[in-house]
Amino acid sequence: MDAEKNPLDRVPQHIAIIMDGNGRWAQSKGLPRLAGHRAGTENLKTILEACVEFGVKYLTIYAFSTENWERPESEVKGLMRIFRTMFDRELKNLHENGVQLRHLGKLDRIDAALRKQVIDAIELTKNNQRLILNVAFNYGGRAEIIHSIQQIIRNEVEPEEVDENLVDQHLYTAGSPDPDLVIRTSGELRTSNFLIWQAAYAEWYFTPTYWPDFGKEELKKALLDYRERERRFGRVSSEDA
Numbered sequence: 616m617d618a619e620k621n622p623l624d625r626v627p628q629h630i631a632i633i634m635d636g637n638g639r640w641a642q643s644k645g646l647p648r649l650a651g652h653r654a655g656t657e658n659l660k661t662i663l664e665a666c667v668e669f670g671v672k673y674l675t676i677y678a679f680s681t682e683n684w685e686r687p688e689s690e691v692k693g694l695m696r697i698f699r700t701m702f703d704r705e706l707k708n709l710h711e712n713g714v715q716l717r718h719l720g721k722l723d724r725i726d727a728a729l730r731k732q733v734i735d736a737i738e739l740t741k742n743n744q745r746l747i748l749n750v751a752f753n754y755g756g757r758a759e760i761i762h763s764i765q766q767i768i769r770n771e772v773e774p775e776e777v778d779e780n781l782v783d784q785h786l787y788t789a790g791s792p793d794p795d796l797v798i799r800t801s802g803e804l805r806t807s808n809f810l811i812w813q814a815a816y817a818e819w820y821f822t823p824t825y826w827p828d829f830g831k832e833e834l835k836k837a838l839l840d841y842r843e844r845e846r847r848f849g850r851v852s853s854e855d856a
Contacts, residue, residue: 623835625842627675629816630666631749633809634659636801636825643825649693653723654827656701663714665831666746667837673747673791675719677809680797684724697750702852706739713745719787720754721762749791756811759787764784788813796841798834800826818844 634655641651659676665772678698709716716737722730722837763785767777783789789824793813802823803807806814814831820837 621834623669623838623842626670626838627818628671629792629794629796630671631673631675631794631797631810631814632662633677633797633799634826634829635799635809638825639801640825646856648690649694649697651825651827652694652697656697658827658829660705660760661830661832663709663748665834666804667712668831669834671746673749673794675749675751675791675794677754677807678750680751680790680808681720681753682808682827684753685814686750693738697728699729699732702729702736706736708731709748710740710743710757713743714788715743715745715747716740717747717749717791719749719751719759721758722753725756747791749788751787751809754787754809756806756808760812762787782812786812793817794819795846796837798822798829798837800824816846818846 627799637651637655638648638656639651641648644650663674664764679694683694718733718737721734725733762780763782767781767786790812793815794810794817796807796819797814797817798820800822802821804821806819810817818841820835820840822837824833828832
């Protein structure tokens with residue numbers, strides 16, 4: 616199929632998404648913030664299906680940051696209930712559709728029941744290859760880099776042996792390619808401590824659309840925008856070479 620007939624002929628292998636705006640979406644409709652988080656969780660199914668259709672191989676989502684623990688206790692508890700419900704309701708479907716779940720972050724602050732759900736989901740889906748879904752949950756980019764450094768020190772690696780490849784191997788994302796495209800919804804123009812090592816040369820796409828409204832067509836807009844970019848990785852443009 617030629618480019619004129621297939622506008623998505625250049626699809627990023629790995630997309631990462633900061634799913635922002637759930638609370639503001641709810642407030643704009645006169646609903647409680649947790650209603651927005653529930654709507655955002657429902658929307659994730661739409662995006663997963665679209666990623667498979669468009670040929671994306673890796674999807675990383677920013678589900679809950681290390682800073683999100685500072686939100687009101689009622690909201691945090693409500694989010695954890697939503698996550699538990701999602702695992703109960705959606706895991707079988709994800710598994711049957713070939714989605715492999717991976718976790719980025721730490722599980723130490725998560726209650727035992729949810730922690731077991733996450734571990735069981737990873738084990739159940741570990742051989743699936745249709746789409747790799749990295750869930751950044753209790754995740755922070757700086758904490759991830761510190762964790763990597765600590766692991767390297769524990770392994771008694773000589774300083775001159777430390778390079779980018781070694782750091783990559785000790786990150787939570789070890790085994791996944793760096794993201795080609797990072798999308799942030801809701802109009803905020805910040806990286807918010809998300810994949811700050813891995814996204815060093817990613818293309819970024821910011822949209823004012825709140826996450827619950829960021830459906831298949833919005834994702835397609837982001838991919839069409841990406842298609843027109845020239846990724847230079849610090850080099851000069853091919854037109855200037």
